[in-house]
Amino acid sequence: MALLLITSGLASASPITNTDTSSNYRGFNACTNFDCNHNVDTSLSASEWKQVQGLFKGVKNSKEERAQIKQAIAKLEVLVGNKTGTSVDLAGNKRNANYRGQLDCTAEAINTTTYLYMIENGGLLKFHKVHDRVVRDRFWMVPHWTGVIEDKTTGVKYSVDSWFKKNGVAPVVVTLERWYNKK
Numbered sequence: 001m002a003l004l005l006i007t008s009g010l011a012s013a014s015p016i017t018n019t020d021t022s023s024n025y026r027g028f029n030a031c032t033n034f035d036c037n038h039n040v041d042t043s044l045s046a047s048e049w050k051q052v053q054g055l056f057k058g059v060k061n062s063k064e065e066r067a068q069i070k071q072a073i074a075k076l077e078v079l080v081g082n083k084t085g086t087s088v089d090l091a092g093n094k095r096n097a098n099y100r101g102q103l104d105c106t107a108e109a110i111n112t113t114t115y116l117y118m119i120e121n122g123g124l125l126k127f128h129k130v131h132d133r134v135v136r137d138r139f140w141m142v143p144h145w146t147g148v149i150e151d152k153t154t155g156v157k158y159s160v161d162s163w164f165k166k167n168g169v170a171p172v173v174v175t176l177e178r179w180y181n182k183k
Contacts, residue, residue: 025049031107062127070170089167105163109133109145
């Protein structure tokens with residue numbers, strides 16, 4: 001079993017990252033199927049990016065900013081999904097791994113983290129900073145990945161998990177501790 005874990009990569013000490021921390025709306029990579037085995041280079045137009053920027057106007061505190069992060073991830077899923085074919089993505093793993101456009105938690109977490117870095121690099125976050133994605137249940141048969149943000153004021157980390165919802169629906173945002181405990 002240990003050999004299986006090591007050769008599968010699940011026993012690695014650090015999380016696998018496929019996101020470019022310098023991502024911006026003019027050019028980024030988006031996963032289009034399970035495990036991000038297929039991905040495409042894409043971009044947003046200036047007018048599409050303004051839609052995302054507009055969500056953060058007037059944000060006064062970290063709670064409001066988290067609410068807008070949820071809306072921004074949903075908006076980005078729609079904008080990107082229309083370009084990459086992931087607009088058909090259903091919640092969870094409703095379709096099999098060979099169905100193009102259906103994302104599993106790995107691909108969802110990679111895309112969400114890419115979008116979070118785009119938002120951060122675009123200067124839209126005042127109260128949060130983005131972290132690389134993390135995994136729970138790494139050593140079980142079904143590990144689960146999520147995007148992560150940290151409240152700069154409190155130091156509390158939050159899971160930003162879009163896997164539970166279909167494309168274009170706001171992700172679940174809960175404390176990372178609660179996410180690890182599956183609550």
